[in-house]
Amino acid sequence: MRAVLDIGTNSVRLLVAKVAKDTIEPYIQQIRISRIGEDIDGSGELSAIGIWRTVKALGELRAFIPPSIPVDVLATSAVRDGSNRQEFVDLIEKEFGWKIHVLSGLREAELSFRGAVDSLCSLNLSAPFTVIDIGGGSTEIYTGLDGDSLLGGGSVQLGAVRMLERHITTHPVICKDRNALEKEIEEILAPLIKSNLDFGPKTVIAVGGTATSLAAIAQELTVFDLKRIVGYSLSLERLREIYINLGKLDLDERSLIAGMQKGREDIIVAGAAILVKAMELLNISQLKTSVGDLLYGWLAFYVDEG
Template identity: 30%
Template structure:
């Protein structure tokens, strides 16, 4: 048994499992929305956010020990990379929870995420553009024949967007950032391959897996049903229109939406729709696997 922990901007997740013939075999999955990036200021991560996240990590460390994990790797991403007190938080977790967190750079995160995503797809595409909409940022990864050909991180994180307040403000922000990404893709001379109908458009992380769970009316989340699930732009638009009519509390009463995601799902879908439009994609293939599974593959 091996274990991976992802300390994200919105959610802390842990996967315990094995790797068999290059495939991840999950044994136990734990997750908790802690909003580590929530309320972040120039002073760094908010004390309340750090306390919530520390509590989850301490619990996860105990579970990993009880499950007999032979090896464990915990990684921190955008929230810890950019926070002025990120290293301070990592030190506290090391001292008080006996858990070592590695703050990984964007290039390593992209490689691990891509490996995890691709391990879930059947068949594995020759080329894929992967969109990972996180709490603090959105990662865009172009994979060609199994290798990361391009990666870009932009500040389209759902927690950050949700805390902007006005719908008009964050819609303008999404439009501006998406336009910048489009220009970058043109500059890198990869627009043709990105927009090619044979290049699979793949999404992972909470926004897209929640879309699948809503469409499948999941009372209990099942990653097996989510992996390789396909949704059209029309299906996504219909769900979006239905959610926009509801309050945050009402959204969280819908089958498939977990508590703590009610105010994040609309910004997340907005980012996804903007990306699909900019890249001329008519459908989305969803992968539940990502960074955690990539870490397990590396540990095996």
């Protein structure tokens, strides 16, 4: 058994799994909204309050980890970008005894790609695969033939938290903010999408909190059901409908929507806007969603290495 933690821009996630050859069996999965990346787009550093929330979240999640099993801690966009990241890394090692692996955008993409493709292998989907991983601070879009082989793609500083802070000033979202949001998303995504289209993707998979939340909302799930998220076909038509409707609601109203994850009410519109634009630029009418992402990808590479 092995535990892996991911310190993302918006949340800290824990996966404890039984790991064997060709098999990753989830045992414990937990998430805490900590938003360590709050205001990093403006300040360039990890905020004191964001660090405090993250330390608190890690303390809570530690209680779920069985004693005496290996623990790996990953960090992505916000920690990667923070000018004071080493102070944070040192703090976590001192507080918990854990060494943080700060992932590059490429490594994050490799892990997410592996986790996504492996998680849907039973569906016998057609390659090449394009995996979209929308996070709080960055988005990775890569295309490959299988879980081990990337053809190309990239990582851009385009995430749900980052776009919220740049463009959305009120909830409900006003027309001016929506237009500015969509304009910047297209400007950033268009070159990245074009580079992926050159490889002729046949199956598109979306992972990350934005994608899984939207899949839950699309199905009106009152309780998060892993089996109904993995392999779910989310249509562009349904996604656009959700995006428009969520933008018309205030935060309290969004919190009442079936499938809405607590703590994601303010960033879900920005995240949905990114996924809508990605699908439009890829010229696809539907995609698959999955919970298989960098946590699963990390464990898969661990299995490979024995």
